[in-house]
Amino acid sequence: MTKRNCLVTGVVLALSLVAYQWAPTSPTVVKAAGKILINGAGATFPYPIYSKWFDEYHKSHPDIEFNYQSIGSGGGIRQLLAGTVDFGASDGPMTDEQLAQSKVKVLHFPTVLGADVPAYNLPGVSQELKFTPEALAGIYLGTIKKWNDGQLAKANPGVKLPDSDIVVVHRSDGSGTTYVWTDYLSKISPEWKSQVGKAVSVSWPVGLGGKGNEGVAGLVQQTPYSIGYVELIYVIQNKMAYGLVKNSAGAFVKASVASVTAAAAGAAKSMPDDFRVSITNAPGKDAYPISSFTWLLIPSTISDSAKRTAITGVLKWMLTDGQKMTEALAYAPLPPAVVKKETQAIAQIH
Amino acid sequence: MEGTADLLEPGLHESSKPAFLSRLRSGDEAAHLITLIFAASILLIAAWLVFELFDSSVEARHKFGWAFFFTSKWNPVSGQFGALPFIYGTVVTSAVALLLSVPLGVGAAIFLSELAPPRISDALTFIIELLAAVPSVIYGVVAMFALVPLLRDPIQPFLNRTLGFLPIFQGPSYGVGFLAAGLILAIMVVPFIISISRESLLAVPNEQREGALAVGATRWESTWQVVVPYARLGIIGSIFLALARALGETMAVTMVIGNTPHILTSLFATGYTIPAVIANEFTEATEDIHLSALVELGLVLFLLTIVINGLARLMVLATTRRGTTQS
Numbered sequence: 001m002t003k004r005n006c007l008v009t010g011v012v013l014a015l016s017l018v019a020y021q022w023a024p025t026s027p028t029v030v031k032a033a034g035k036i037l038i039n040g041a042g043a044t045f046p047y048p049i050y051s052k053w054f055d056e057y058h059k060s061h062p063d064i065e066f067n068y069q070s071i072g073s074g075g076g077i078r079q080l081l082a083g084t085v086d087f088g089a090s091d092g093p094m095t096d097e098q099l100a101q102s103k104v105k106v107l108h109f110p111t112v113l114g115a116d117v118p119a120y121n122l123p124g125v126s127q128e129l130k131f132t133p134e135a136l137a138g139i140y141l142g143t144i145k146k147w148n149d150g151q152l153a154k155a156n157p158g159v160k161l162p163d164s165d166i167v168v169v170h171r172s173d174g175s176g177t178t179y180v181w182t183d184y185l186s187k188i189s190p191e192w193k194s195q196v197g198k199a200v201s202v203s204w205p206v207g208l209g210g211k212g213n214e215g216v217a218g219l220v221q222q223t224p225y226s227i228g229y230v231e232l233i234y235v236i237q238n239k240m241a242y243g244l245v246k247n248s249a250g251a252f253v254k255a256s257v258a259s260v261t262a263a264a265a266g267a268a269k270s271m272p273d274d275f276r277v278s279i280t281n282a283p284g285k286d287a288y289p290i291s292s293f294t295w296l297l298i299p300s301t302i303s304d305s306a307k308r309t310a311i312t313g314v315l316k317w318m319l320t321d322g323q324k325m326t327e328a329l330a331y332a333p334l335p336p337a338v339v340k341k342e343t344q345a346i347a348q349i350h
Numbered sequence: 351m352e353g354t355a356d357l358l359e360p361g362l363h364e365s366s367k368p369a370f371l372s373r374l375r376s377g378d379e380a381a382h383l384i385t386l387i388f389a390a391s392i393l394l395i396a397a398w399l400v401f402e403l404f405d406s407s408v409e410a411r412h413k414f415g416w417a418f419f420f421t422s423k424w425n426p427v428s429g430q431f432g433a434l435p436f437i438y439g440t441v442v443t444s445a446v447a448l449l450l451s452v453p454l455g456v457g458a459a460i461f462l463s464e465l466a467p468p469r470i471s472d473a474l475t476f477i478i479e480l481l482a483a484v485p486s487v488i489y490g491v492v493a494m495f496a497l498v499p500l501l502r503d504p505i506q507p508f509l510n511r512t513l514g515f516l517p518i519f520q521g522p523s524y525g526v527g528f529l530a531a532g533l534i535l536a537i538m539v540v541p542f543i544i545s546i547s548r549e550s551l552l553a554v555p556n557e558q559r560e561g562a563l564a565v566g567a568t569r570w571e572s573t574w575q576v577v578v579p580y581a582r583l584g585i586i587g588s589i590f591l592a593l594a595r596a597l598g599e600t601m602a603v604t605m606v607i608g609n610t611p612h613i614l615t616s617l618f619a620t621g622y623t624i625p626a627v628i629a630n631e632f633t634e635a636t637e638d639i640h641l642s643a644l645v646e647l648g649l650v651l652f653l654l655t656i657v658i659n660g661l662a663r664l665m666v667l668a669t670t671r672r673g674t675t676q677s
Contacts, residue, residue, distance in 0.1 A: 073634055075633055173630040174630065174632075198427070199426050203424060203425035208526055209610055209620075223525065
């Protein structure tokens with residue numbers, strides 16, 4: 001009996017503690033009817049900036065709460081189509097087939113930009129390597145097998161390239177990073193386009209698969225004479241060495257927040273109205289060629305008016321004040337031309 | 351005791367048979383019923399699992415049919431899916447893991463139960479059981495940063511120099527691959543084998559040991575010819591559990607296997623397993639046929655586990671019969 005008494009006392013104590021903890025927030029709980037919860041799901045790549053944005057926006061708008069699940073772009077699209085979330089998020093635009101499956105029209109809103117960079121591990125080479133599109137395609141197709149191949153030597157005069165086999169590393173998990181990389185290779189290499197194609201997971205002609213950016217980076221750092229593609233944010237945060245890539249204007253450009261935004265600016269002139277555009281191999285001499293938008297996917301019809309106001313409000317804020325927070329997290333901000341066009345498109349949500 | 355009485359109260363009102371009532375009171379019938387429900391629920395869960403996998407993979411099953419088991423193309427872009435490289439990778443890594451962990455685990459269990467002083471045995475067992483609780487992602491990280499570099503150089507080049515005439519020790523040494531995955535799996539399953547085998551060895555009655563010693567057997571002869579055969583079923587059970595874990599292990603394997611769906615005989619080569627490809631591609635599978643093929647892989651893994659377990663059980667049955675007729 002004493003044991004039971006102890007237990008009861010313990011439970012009561014725990015409950016009162018919980019009640020005490022919650023007490024300060026109880027006024028807002030009472031106001032729950034006026035609270036708006038916005039559910040979203042999708043891409044993992046923009047998750048850090050989205051959670052920062054939603055957190056900041058919630059601070060200035062305490063009545064709006066966000067719940068973003070970074071379950072992957074594919075999952076985000078699925079949940080949006082199933083109608084279980086208020087918005088989706090994807091690193092690749094939805095296909096025409098996917099849009100046709102949707103009961104309501106889905107709008108794409110680019111939010112930030114990312115890029116893929118070639119990271120490599122070449123013992124004895126301290127200079128930054130330059131990669132032509134042909135060289136990258138050749139390496140990933142398996143036609144360029146050695147580091148001292150003519151294609152690489154020509155682009156890197158003065159660099160003593162070793163006579164070693166290239167160990168190619170790619171992502172093994174389905175990922176927007178892979179989508180951007182294969183989208184780029186498909187644009188610059190007809191062989192790649194016909195043999196492999198573009199997708200979040202592809203059938204790789206050569207190479208080892210690492211799981212996640214950290215898996216690819218880990219394999220590259222450990223394996224001498226290897227090359228792998230990694231997200232720009234990841235290499236900036238981990239201070240890894242990476243190569244320059246020749247863009248469509250013929251200039252070798254190093255990926256950076258500025259050169260990625262430049263790619264979006266270059267593509268802005270030919271931006272379609274639905275924003276479903278690939279900006280790999282974009283025009284402009286400063287543009288980094290392996291860049292991409294990431295998108296929010298929002299239904300054009302939101303019947304709940306309070307929710308609609310909240311979503312359009314946060315969207316406007318992301319495109320203006322929110323953009324100022326991107327660089328601190330190593331995301332490239334949208335160029336002004338794109339922001340302007342998107343601000344107009346918000347009116348389509350009704 | 352109070353708890354069981356509470357549980358039985360609703361039954362009291364419904365039943366009118368005094369005999370049943372008294373049996374209910376004493377708890378036998380209730381215990382029978384409750385444990386039966388628990389046992390049935392396991393079957394139900396398994397059946398439900400198979401049904402779900404079967405139902406969600408309908409598209410892939412219709413499109414590829416039995417060819418799914420025998421083709422090696424896995425191309426999400428063109429929508430071509432075949433399971434063979436994944437089946438191969440799953441079987442090879444599990445086989446390597448068992449080949450390494452069974453002798454090690456059973457040997458260690460014999461030492462701990464039969465030969466080691468009890469205090470050392472208890473301390474070591476405690477540490478081994480701790481190892482079983484380490485999450486697999488931790489093993490994966492350790493494998494990636496410690497095991498893989500060691501395998502790349504010097505272990506795999508050494509194997510190639512000394513045993514390179516065998517096809518399984520040929521080819522370039524990346525570090526990641528079947529051998530790395532098999533090794534980390536062996537490390538992960540060995541605590542299960544040691545822990546359960548030791549328990550079953552300890553459960554062997556002392557009379558068995560004394561009897562063997564009395565007829566003039568040495569300590570080792572008594573252990574190997576009497577105690578180990580007596581504990582055989584427990585030891586085999588531990589190996590089954592280890593096999594199940596090796597077949598289903600996802601995280602640690604995908605971190606070190608290289609994730610390439612091809613079939614190469616060398617253990618140095620990279621490969622892929624069924625759980626690894628599901629974990630890798632499931633979240634971003636946007637096409638229906640891709641998702642369906644991944645679910646079908648889940649079904650294949652389920653079947654593979656049943657087939658391998660069945661075969662192993664048959665083997666056990668055969669050896670047990672032979673063992674009994676000989677002795």
